[in-house]
Amino acid sequence: MNDSFDRAPGAGRTRNLPADPGLAESAAGDCDTKTTLFNQREPLRQPRTSPPFAESNISTANVVGGGDFKRQSKPQQSINANSTSAFPGCNEVDSLVKSSKLSASAPEFVPSGINPYEDPSFYDDDDSYYGEPTLADTVTDFLAHLSSSPGSFESDIEHITGMLNSWVTTEELLKELVELIYTQSTAIPNFSYTGARLCNYLSHHLIVSPPSGNYRQLLLQRCRKEYEQRDVAVQGxxxxxxxxxSFVLFLGELYLNLEIKKAKGPPNRANILLTALKDLLISLFSKPVDANLICAVKLLKLTGSVLDDAWKESGKPHMEELIQRxxxxxxxxxxxxxVRQMLLKLVELRSSDWGRVRAAAAASNATPDNDPNYFMNEPTFYTEDGTPFTAADPEYAEKYQEILDRQDYFHDLDGENGNEIYDSEDEMEPEIEEAFENFCLEAERKRQQ
Structure with a gap:
């Protein structure tokens, strides 16, 4: 009994083996093979590959049907733990395990192909990401802020200037700052006005002043580079x-906003820009294509009145020459x-003294002849055909009286309740009045019945 009972794992699993040709040949032919098979004591493992279903089904059908095992051309080999055909690749796995250098006690697992050494220079390009921002990043940020919120200029300019004073301490940094502000002022749409105001403020409040020049001087030197290329640029x-x-319009804003303080008296404008603007206008008119003419019209609408006054004071007929051009x-x-229409409107604007109204007469002495704003606050009326007229119209009184006569503005009002009293004769037409009387008589007749 003890010989036939085995407590080893997997024991007894071979007592009811399925019919297999290899096993049947071993049982009928060789006793030693049977002994080896039933003395197998290793636990069974899942094979790496499954046997072909077709071949397995044919073998099982032959055993159940009592067929001849010798008819098979390729009988299956017996299931043996030492057989390499039953577990293909087993020897290769064992050899890999024996030659492996992996250890469960290793401090960390590093996959093959990964270099554990990290080159410090790999992160050099990301210093701007994680390090302190550069001057270019800072200037770009606050210029973008002023561009999106120009109304915050007065409240933010002191903070911006203080930050720049603590940052810009050398000649190189000052030149970089000038270049950054000039580039952004001529590149960002509609930022030339705010950029000119910023340049004026920094020219008075930046502390650094190297031997090559202060902020205003370096800025004018940068503008001069573009000015000297004017004849080439208009034909480019x-x-x-x-x-x-963009440079021309920025220079116009700079002329209007850049102030040069004096020891006594109010500040002056930079007269050197006055000459530069005249030369720029001449260059634009020398190449009369649409783009150049539109730029010239914009510049004259922006600075025309100021330029005209400055040239008249100095006795120079530059504005007359430009109008003739x-x-x-x-x-x-x-x-x-x-563009032709724009030029015509510009000539009309200059003939009307750039649309300016000189000092109005005193209120007590104001008349329609000496004060162009005399009728400014008067209401506007319209005739029957939709023609507007105001108090400045010579026929104003006559037309206004016609309106009053046509409309019934004079009503007799009841002093107690304010209800209007109308003449009964005009309330209903005869046909309507007759129909109403018939209705009242019919209603009275039905009531009496």
């Missing part, structure tokens, strides 16, 4: 012209209709 490609036009362009140049 569209992109070159666009950059040049415009009139010549209107006659000869082949500009578009819209």
């Amino acid at each position: 490609d569209p992109e070159t012209q666009k950059k040049f036009h 415009i009139e010549t362009i209107l006659l000869d140049a082949t500009c578009s209709r819209d």
Whole structure:
């Protein structure tokens, strides 16, 4: 009994083996093979590959049907733990395990192909990400803020200037700051006005002043580089012209906003920019294409009145010369209709003293003849055909009286309840009045019945 009972793991699993040709041949032929098979004591493992279903089904069918095992051309080999065909690749796995250098007590696991050594220079390019911001990043940020919120200029400019004073302490940093502000002022749309105000404030409040010049001097030197390229820029490609036009409008804003303080008296404008603007306008009119003419019109609308006054004070007829150039362009140049209309409007604007109204007469002495704002606050009325007229219209009184006569503005009001009293004769037409009387009589007759 003890010989046939085994407590080893997996024991007894071979007592009811399925019919298999290999096992049947071993049982019928060789006793030693049977002994080896039933003395197997190792636990069974899942094979790496499953046997073909077709071959297994045929073998099982032959055993159940009592067929001849010898008819099979390739009988399956017996299931043996030492057989390499039953577990293909087993020897290779064992050899890999024996030659492996992996250890469960290793401090960390590093996959093959990974270099555990990290090159410190790999992170050099990311210093701007994780390190302190540069001057260019800081200037770009606060210029973007002023561009999106120009109304915060007065409240933020002191903080911005204090930050720049603590940062810009050398000549190189000051030149970099000038270049950054100039580039952004001519690149950001509609930022030339705010950029000019910023340049004026920094020219008075930046502390650093190297031997090469202070902020204002370095800024004017930077503008001079673009000014000297004016004759080439007006004849360049569209992109070159666009950059040049941005510079021209920025210089116009700079002339209006940049102040040069004196020891006594109010500050003056930079007269050197006055001459530069005249030369820039002449260059724009020398190449009368649409883009150049539009830029010239914008500049004259922006600075025309100031330039005209400055040239008149100095006795120079520069504005008359520019207007004559415009009139010549209107006659000869082949500009578009819209640009031609813009030039005509500009000439009319200058003839009306740039749309300015001189000091109005005193209120007591104001008349329609000496005060153009005399009728400014008067209401506007319209005739029956929709024609507007105001108190400045010579026929105002007559037309206004016609309106009063046509409309019934004079009503007799009841002093107690304010209800209007109308004449009964005009309330209903005869047909309506007759129908109403018939209705009342019919209603009274039905009531009496």
